[in-house]
Structures are given as structure tokens and as C-alpha cells.
Amino acid sequence: xxxxxxxxxxxxxxxxxxxxxxxxxxxxxxxxxxxxxxxxxxxxxxxxxxxxxxxxxxxxxxxxxxxxxxxxxxxxxxxxxxxxxxxxxxxxxxxxxxxxxxxxxxxxxxxxxxxx
Amino acid sequence: xxxxxxxxxxxxxxxxxxxxxxxxxxxxxxxxxxxxxxxxxxxxxxxxxxxxxxxxxxxxxxxxxxxxxxxxxxxxxxxxxxxxxxxxxxxxxxxxxxxxxxxxxxxxxxxx
Numbered sequence: 001x002x003x004x005x006x007x008x009x010x011x012x013x014x015x016x017x018x019x020x021x022x023x024x025x026x027x028x029x030x031x032x033x034x035x036x037x038x039x040x041x042x043x044x045x046x047x048x049x050x051x052x053x054x055x056x057x058x059x060x061x062x063x064x065x066x067x068x069x070x071x072x073x074x075x076x077x078x079x080x081x082x083x084x085x086x087x088x089x090x091x092x093x094x095x096x097x098x099x100x101x102x103x104x105x106x107x108x109x110x111x112x113x114x115x116x
Numbered sequence: 117x118x119x120x121x122x123x124x125x126x127x128x129x130x131x132x133x134x135x136x137x138x139x140x141x142x143x144x145x146x147x148x149x150x151x152x153x154x155x156x157x158x159x160x161x162x163x164x165x166x167x168x169x170x171x172x173x174x175x176x177x178x179x180x181x182x183x184x185x186x187x188x189x190x191x192x193x194x195x196x197x198x199x200x201x202x203x204x205x206x207x208x209x210x211x212x213x214x215x216x217x218x219x220x221x222x223x224x225x226x227x228x
Contacts, residue, residue, distance in 0.1 A: 042205055045215030056214040091159050107159030
């Protein structure tokens with residue numbers, strides 16, 4: 001897991017507040033993925049980004065969720081007006097190319113979001 | 117719609133014995149099959165993978181078997197060690213797709 005940095009590790013928000021989750025990919029990796037893990041479930045794909053571009057956001061909820069990966073700085077996953085159902089572990093992963101058999105994802109340690 | 121299933125939520129094995137973790141899938145379009153290992157409070161770590169043109173891939177104590185006709189994947193760990201205790205996820209990928217489909221995980225406990 002060394003190399004993909006996520007912060008904060010834990011985030012507590014009240015219902016209605018905004019949550020901002022940050023991810024710095026491994027050095028040399030320009031492909032970033034966000035996954036969400038609900039309790040007792042596997043990881044579910046949310047969004048795939050390259051620098052300044054959203055490539056695939058088919059796993060993102062249609063409302064309140066957005067992601068960016070600017071030219072400079074970390075990738076940000078933003079959740080507006082959080083609800084209790086948003087409580088989950090959010091994992092960021094990076095790779096030097098689009099994920100494939102030969103280019104497995106490297107995951108960060110995740111941000112655990114708790115909505116009270 | 118659960119395309120990838122790991123039907124055993126947990127497994128306990130004696131140290132030195134073989135651990136067998138299983139994964140079943142429904143989508144015949146998956147081409148690449150990966151196993152990830154996850155310790156508490158950490159992200160998943162890539163372990164081993166196999167492509168659909170093979171039926172076996174071995175890396176040290178870890179071997180992955182693929183039975184495409186049965187849509188079944190398994191991970192064998194032998195001999196099992198206490199440090200192998202973790203949650204194991206299978207993850208499947210279609211050619212050209214952007215996302216891995218993860219199973220729900222199996223928690224392996226290796227008893228010393």
C-alpha cells in the first residue's frame with residue numbers, strides 16, 4: 001500500500017455537511033480509481049480519472065457525488081449533503097496505465113467516512 | 117446484481133495446511149482474474165492474477181486455478197502461515213473495461 005496516500009484516514013460528518021476525500025497516487029501513476037466498500041460488502045467501483053479528465057463515472061451516484069483529478073494536486077472525491085447511507089470506507093487506487101491483468105491497481109489505506 | 121460471489125465469508129485453517137478460497141462468477145465476458153489480500157485498516161494488496169487463456173498460475177506458496185466452463189476461480193495457499201490471516205477478495209475484469217468487479221471477501225484465519 002505504500003505510495004498511494006489518502007487523507008484523512010477517518011472523517012466524521014453530520015448529515016447535510018460536505019465530505020472531501022483526498023488521494024495522491026503513486027509517483028509516476030496518472031490513472032486514479034475510487035472504490036467504495038460498504039459494511040460486509042466487496043469494493044464497488046465509483047469513478048476512473050486521468051489527469052484533468054473523468055474517463056468513467058458509471059459507478060458514481062447521480063447526485064451529490066463528484067470527483068476531480070486536477071493537473072496539480074491530489075484527486076478529490078466530494079460528497080455534498082452527506083446522508084447516513086454514505087458511511088463507508090472509500091479507497092483510492094492508482095496505476096501507471098488503465099487497469100489490466102498486467103497493470104493491477106495499487107490501493108491506498110482508505111478513508112473511513114462516518115455520517116452521524 | 118452480484119456478478120462475483122465468494123460464498124464462504126470465513127475460513128479457518130491450521131498452520132502448515134492448505135487454504136482454499138473460492139470465487140464464482142456469472143459473466144462469461146471476464147478475461148482477467150485477480151486476488152487481493154486485505155489486512156484490517158489497510159487497503160487491498162495485489163497478490164496474484166491469471167488470464168482466461170490459462171487455467172493455473174503459481175507464485176511461491178500461492179496458486180490460482182481457473183475453471184472457465186464452471187465460471188469458478190480458486191486460490192490455494194500452501195503451506196498456510198499465520199501471517200496469511202487476512203480478508204481475500206477475488207476481482208474480475210473484462211477486456212477494455214475500466215473497473216474491477218470485487219467479490220465480498222473471505223476472511224482467512226490461520227491458527228498457529
